[in-house]
Amino acid sequence: MSHCQSLRIALYRVFVRPALLNPTIPCLLPSSAYQSYSNSTLQRPPVEPSTQNSTSSNEPPKKRSYKDRAADKEAARSPFATERITPVPNIKGAPRRPPQDHQIRSEYIDFIDREGVFNGHVLRNDVLKLLDPRTEHLVQVDFPDPDDPRAVPRCKIVTKAYMRETERTKKEMDKERLKVERSGKIVELNWAIAPADLEMKLNKAVSFLEEGRKVDIMIAPKKRKRVATKDEMDELLKKMLETVESVEGVTQIARTDGKVGGTMTFFFEKKKKP
Incomplete structure (x- = not known):
């Protein structure tokens, strides 16, 4: 009896008493009890129930309705949008169009107004407020x-009518150039060409003609160059015709296209000997 009592006291001192003195020690609990104890005492944030069950996760995403897509497009066209920029289509082979209006990314610009007066380092948005959006564009021209961190782009106000006319003229010149290129060698002159350059190009035309090739001579005004006087234009035509016709057997194979002061094209060919 005394032996059982001694054993009970020993077990009490080893297992029960330490647990009573420090009840938070988890190692005194069985593994299953410890797991239950941890789950009941630890505070975890509540888990939100999933909005998609297992069946909905396998379903394909729903297509947006026409009304939703139309509403998004209308919001993009809203006048309250920060910047409404229509990207310029990237057409293969077409020259890059200069930035316009909000496509000009610089906050400050050098500005040439409608009267041609230069205004340096002004806010782009202030200039845009001066535009009539129905008829004008702010176009970056340079x-x-x-290498200069203080440099800003140079811009000017251009009417839409002027831009359309410029585009039409360019297409006509490209069409004319293509027509001339298909006919043979091309020699390009401008109405205000320097005498030395004129002589060099006319010698080249003579060389082509003597080789038996067709030669088309195109005379056109050059951008950002001075405008030739009428006497200079007449002298240029006279010298060109005299030089080309000095080649034996050369004749014009088609009527001259264009007008003096604009774009003129002459078509020459050396007749073959029988």
Whole structure:
């Protein structure tokens, strides 16, 4: 009896008493009891129930309705949008169009107004407020020097009618150039060409004609160059015709296309000997 009592006291001192003195020690609990104890005492944030069950996760995403897509497009066209920029289509082979209006990314610009007066380092948004959006564009005409951190792009106000006319003229010149290129060698002159350049190009035309090739001579005004006087134009035509016709057997194979002061094209060919 005394032996059982001693054993009970020993077990009490080893297992029960330490647990009573420090009841938070988890190692005194069995593994299953410890797991239950941890789950009941630890505070975890509540888990939100899933909005998609297992069946809905396998379903394909729903297509957006026409009304939703139309509403998004209308919001993009809203006048309260920060910037409404229509990207320029990237057409293969077409020259890059200069930035216009909000496509000009610089906050400050050098500005040439409608009267041709230069205004340096002004806010782009202030200039845009001066535009009539129905008839005008702010067009970037020059890019800043990348090596100068203070440089800003140069811009000017251009009417939409002028831009359409410029585009039409360019297409006509491209069409004319293509027509001339298909007919043979091309020699390009401008009405205000320097005498030395004129002589060099006419010698080249003579060389082509003597080789038996067709030669088309195109005379056109050059951008950002001075405008030739009527006497200079007449003298240029006289010298060109005299030089070309000095080659034996050369004749014009088609009527001259264009007008003096604009774009004129002459078509020459050396007749073959029988």
